[in-house]
Amino acid sequence: MGKGRNRCAVESGFNLVTGDGRAEIEFEVNSTAYLAPNAVLMFDTLTPTDSAPHSVLKLLSGSLTLHVKTLFPSRDFQVSTPNDLIRLTYPKK
Structure with missing residues (x-):
């Protein structure tokens, strides 16, 4: 079976593990995250x-x-890593 695109809804508490693949995550309001191979992303709060x-x-x-x-206004997007924290709030891009 070949590798393909899978779509699913993500909720708070879910984890995404890419293994040898990649992932593209679409959020509300035209925001996107691209996850590289061998990555683990936790959706702490959505x-x-x-x-x-x-x-x-x-x-x-x-x-x-x-x-x-x-x-x-009130839009808040945060990503923490083992070494840092990125936080974007309205009106930042």
Whole structure:
């Protein structure tokens, strides 16, 4: 069986492990994350806050590329890694 694209809904508490593959994660409001091979990403919190998405991710291992748009007031997007924290809030991009 060949490698293909799988789509599924992700919820708070889910983990995504790429193994030899890659993953593209689409969030609300045209934000996207690209996960490299051999990476582990934890979706710690995915909830609306004041009618705006609130996303807290933890990159446990591997590489992640982000394209985040914070178009709405109260939009909050966070990614923690073993060594750092990235936090984007409206109106930052």
